[in-house]
Amino acid sequence: MASHAEEPNRRDFLVIAGNAFAAVGAAVTMWPFIHQMNPDKSAQALASTEVDLAPVKQGQAITVMWRGKPVFIRNRTADEVKAANATPVDKLPDHVARNANLAANAEATDANRTIKGKENWLVAVGICTHLGCIPKGQALGDEKGEFGGWFCPCHGSHYDTAGRIRKGPAPRNLDIPPYAFISDTKIKIG
Amino acid sequence: MSNHDSSYQPTTRIGKWFDERLPIMRLMHGQFVDFPTPRNLNYMWTFGGILMFCLVAQLVTGIVLAMHYQASADDAFNAIDQIRRNVNYGWMIQAMHAVGASMFFVAVYAHIFRGLYYGSYKAPREILWILGVFIFLAMMATAFMGYALPWGQMSFWGVTVITNLFSSLDQIIPGVGTAIVQWLWGGYSVSGTTLNRFFSLHYLLPFVIVGLVVLHVWALHVTGQNNPAGLDIKTKSDSVPMYPYAVAKDAVGMFAFLLLFAWFVFYLPDYLGHSDNFNPANPLVTPPHIVPEWYFLPFYAMLRAIPDKLGGVIVMFASIAILAFAPWLDTARVRSAKYRPIFKWFFWLFVIACCALGYLGAMPAEEPYVTWARIFTAYYFAFFLVIMPVVGIIETPKPLPRSIAEDVLGAGAHGGGKGAGAAAAASPEKR
Numbered sequence: 001m002a003s004h005a006e007e008p009n010r011r012d013f014l015v016i017a018g019n020a021f022a023a024v025g026a027a028v029t030m031w032p033f034i035h036q037m038n039p040d041k042s043a044q045a046l047a048s049t050e051v052d053l054a055p056v057k058q059g060q061a062i063t064v065m066w067r068g069k070p071v072f073i074r075n076r077t078a079d080e081v082k083a084a085n086a087t088p089v090d091k092l093p094d095h096v097a098r099n100a101n102l103a104a105n106a107e108a109t110d111a112n113r114t115i116k117g118k119e120n121w122l123v124a125v126g127i128c129t130h131l132g133c134i135p136k137g138q139a140l141g142d143e144k145g146e147f148g149g150w151f152c153p154c155h156g157s158h159y160d161t162a163g164r165i166r167k168g169p170a171p172r173n174l175d176i177p178p179y180a181f182i183s184d185t186k187i188k189i190g
Numbered sequence: 191m192s193n194h195d196s197s198y199q200p201t202t203r204i205g206k207w208f209d210e211r212l213p214i215m216r217l218m219h220g221q222f223v224d225f226p227t228p229r230n231l232n233y234m235w236t237f238g239g240i241l242m243f244c245l246v247a248q249l250v251t252g253i254v255l256a257m258h259y260q261a262s263a264d265d266a267f268n269a270i271d272q273i274r275r276n277v278n279y280g281w282m283i284q285a286m287h288a289v290g291a292s293m294f295f296v297a298v299y300a301h302i303f304r305g306l307y308y309g310s311y312k313a314p315r316e317i318l319w320i321l322g323v324f325i326f327l328a329m330m331a332t333a334f335m336g337y338a339l340p341w342g343q344m345s346f347w348g349v350t351v352i353t354n355l356f357s358s359l360d361q362i363i364p365g366v367g368t369a370i371v372q373w374l375w376g377g378y379s380v381s382g383t384t385l386n387r388f389f390s391l392h393y394l395l396p397f398v399i400v401g402l403v404v405l406h407v408w409a410l411h412v413t414g415q416n417n418p419a420g421l422d423i424k425t426k427s428d429s430v431p432m433y434p435y436a437v438a439k440d441a442v443g444m445f446a447f448l449l450l451f452a453w454f455v456f457y458l459p460d461y462l463g464h465s466d467n468f469n470p471a472n473p474l475v476t477p478p479h480i481v482p483e484w485y486f487l488p489f490y491a492m493l494r495a496i497p498d499k500l501g502g503v504i505v506m507f508a509s510i511a512i513l514a515f516a517p518w519l520d521t522a523r524v525r526s527a528k529y530r531p532i533f534k535w536f537f538w539l540f541v542i543a544c545c546a547l548g549y550l551g552a553m554p555a556e557e558p559y560v561t562w563a564r565i566f567t568a569y570y571f572a573f574f575l576v577i578m579p580v581v582g583i584i585e586t587p588k589p590l591p592r593s594i595a596e597d598v599l600g601a602g603a604h605g606g607g608k609g610a611g612a613a614a615a616a617s618p619e620k621r
């Protein structure tokens with residue numbers, strides 16, 4: 001053996017194979033202990049919610065909970081929709097619609113932030129994309145920021161009436177959750 | 191451990207019997223009774239013992255609090271109230287634990303700045319220093335999770351903001367950051383599930399710190415302590431036994447520290463906290479101004495100084511990681527800043543920069559604070575990356591005393607006074 005110590009031999013093979021087997025075994029054993037921390041079945045079960053929009057008048061906004069997160073639903077006025085449409089996409093810090101109902105690379109136009117035929121409704125996850133604060137702008141007396149949408153007081157991010165980031169440290173537009181109209185005045189989120 | 195022999199002599203027959211089977215008394219005696227400590231240690235060297243006290247105090251009070259605490263989103267906030275109002279001596283033990291966290295950081299910052307000033311990170315103490323950086327990281331994680339447990343508004347939103355830091359990884363690989371954050375939360379937002387696991391980890395991590403501290407003390411007892419002169423112990427006259435000399439000095443420092451500790455516990459138990467944390471956690475309302483506990487403010491200031499989300503996170507973690515590289519970034523051959531006329535000024539400027547960052551971290555993220563935070567963040571990193579390597583090369587250190595004994599007693603003390611004239615010239619600042 002000593003004369004062939006440099007060359008790979010059967011013992012080397014056994015050591016490598018044994019170690020590889022132990023490594024795979026360790027990884028397989030660890031996975032349940034890592035995966036147990038992921039969202040459990042009951043958290044996933046809360047993954048959809050239905051909202052009746054009939055009581056929300058134009059210019060009003062409501063906040064509902066979906067997956068433990070607030071979702072902003074605003075019945076926008078014609079002026080607000082017009083303001084959002086008037087903003088060219090190339091002037092936005094984030095050009096992508098961030099709409100879970102559309103392709104990942106859809107442009108951040110106002111139409112792509114809403115559902116066709118229901119453009120007055122903006123449904124967005126009410127969590128600042130910077131570090132997760134809840135922006136102000138839902139209640140009537142709230143500061144709505146420089147662009148009339150929402151303003152996050154934590155680190156000063158301004159969102160416009162389409163929930164798009166316009167100014168401040170947030171990197172992305174407010175996320176549009178997966179949702180659909182199940183009747184004329186009812187939506188299902190998730 | 192070190193190259194010094196324990197002088198332990200069992201006096202009883204049972205002591206001798208035990209010593210032959212498990213020489214733990216011999217080990218403790220050698221390391222903590224007649225261990226040679228430099229005779230010139232000043233009061234900055236008492237913080238090691240103070241930190242040991244802080245760790246034990248946090249463990250004892252924490253284990254007691256866990257007997258009364260409820261880690262659930264519905265009950266946690268009221269449980270703290272229950273502890274403070276109804277549990278026998280709960281008001282005191284809860285205050286000790288909450289104030290104790292702050293005191294722990296007071297002591298650890300003094301300990302770290304002492305190490306930086308006197309070059310305690312330099313060879314041969316690199317491993318000792320790096321273990322210290324790991325202890326500091328574990329302390330930060332423990333304190334962060336502990337602050338979540340009262341489940342007030344600042345708890346909730348502090349957890350939200352800090353865990354969301356990991357979502358910045360989405361900027362590198364889309365989806366990975368979000369996956370990590372949801373894994374940490376155990377849901378799609380911070381919830382009672384998150385609180386529960388934070389409580390579990392908050393109980394675990396202090397024992398990890400205990401393990402790291404054992405290694406830290408072990409490494410310390412291999413190399414021996416650094417000292418204000420930055421010299422090694424060469425002869426017996428350079429050192430005194432740990433007991434009673436260093437132990438007595440540690441006790442004086444400890445009691446001074448305990449006065450401050452007790453003053454906060456009994457007169458200002460909530461002074462170091464935030465008033466918003468007396469409101470129960472509400473996932474629908476963000477407090478207008480989220481600030482971390484005071485001991486995280488400098489790092490929070492650095493996070494916000496960088497306009498990019500991922501960049502801010504990287505800078506914040508790098509500000510701690512860079513400490514681990516100090517032993518190799520510092521090119522000076524002299525340890526103690528006492529003999530480094532240029533470095534000394536940069537060191538004090540560094541202390542000022544850290545304090546300024548602490549102040550700026552508490553201010554809103556707007557001008558002029560952001561610009562100042564950028565300036566001090568730049569200096570923080572320049573201190574390690576530019577000043578440490580460059581000043582070490584260009585600076586001419588002041589002459590060192592020839593030994594620790596000479597540092598304490600003056601030139602005459604060394605070797606029967608030979609070369610007294612030269613030594614006197616060598617240490618002009620000695621009385």
